Amino acid sequence: MKIGILGAGAMGSLVGAHLMKGGAEVYFVDPYVQHMQAVEQEGLHMELEEQEEETVKITMATSDASKAGACDLVILLVKGMNTRSSIEANRELFGEDTVVISLQNGLGNVEILKEFFSAGQIGYGVLKASATLRAPGRIAGRVKFPYSPKGVWFSPLEKDTPYRHLFVEMEKILERGGFPAALSEQTEAIMWDKLFINVLYNAPCALVQLAGEDFMRHEEGRKLLKELAREVCEVATAKGVPMDAEEYWKKERENMAQVPLDEHHFTSTVLDVYKQRKTEVEFLNGAVCREGKKYGIPTPYNEAVYYLLRVREDTYDLMFEG
């Protein structure tokens, strides 16, 4: 199977390398020229938790989609704010029968995909894995969270799509490549489950440039996280995905308590703010607020976090510098 990775940054590289290991033909497409050149020349070097370091050769890594051409499957792993523009700028990756699967965080990317593709060609999923781009051609990360049975869950938007065989094949390739994967009927519930994590640790941690576990260890920080958690659970429940706020909060505290004191895991949004970039907050806390409004659920804590990060990402050039 010919698979394109649109947005071969940290997560795209991690997923793409495992698809390659599982036997697919894999094409990285990303505007980060030095990273594409390093992967094209040397392969992708991976330092993954609980695994030997390794370098994986990739079929092609390029910033020019026309060199890759139309794929059977394209995995979308750009940040949400680049979803629309990345599809428009890389149309050569998409043939009439190409299936596109978003494994991005947050809510709202599938709606953008619907502007370009028929519902039968769209898939979506959730990554319970993490990665950081350390240098061109080099990533670190893990293929699944320690407490999670799988690193990725995904499904077609339409259960009886004529392209289902591609989803079945992708699950097999990922598993064979060492990336625990599940083609699932539960993806929507798992998306909210993952959104819970991102709502807690992406935008709030980006605002103060902290690791999630350090934010959680702070008494006042914890009070904010608990309110954010309550709101996301209330909205999910109203939407038909039951999430018990107390239960989720307890489980999250237990997971975080297992992280050693000297470990620091910075979320992808912390890195965006560090690099003074736009963030995905619109798809994270912003999405909780939008969904909350639809169901009449107030989300003041998520709104405050959303507004603050919107200010931050629009005003890097105005920051106090002494």
Ligand SMILES: NC(=O)C1=CN([C@@H]2O[C@H](COP(=O)(O)OP(=O)(O)OC[C@H]3O[C@@H](n4cnc5c(N)ncnc54)[C@H](OP(=O)(O)O)[C@@H]3O)[C@@H](O)[C@H]2O)C=CC1
């Ligand atoms: N990092 C993590 O641990 C996790 C991330 N995720 C999610 O995965 C997605 C990707 O995140 P992550 O890998 O961290 O982000 P990265 O910034 O590392 O990678 C995104 C890549 O997309 C590239 N890109 C931007 N515009 C385009 C375009 N028009 N065409 C092709 N590529 C483009 C970026 O290039 P450039 O830098 O030049 O803009 C960048 O290399 C996000 O939705 C994130 O929330 C999910 C789970 C964990």
Ligand SMILES: CC(C)(CO)C(=O)C(=O)O
């Ligand atoms: C998994 C987690 C929370 C951290 O890697 C993430 O999804 C992100 O960084 O965006």
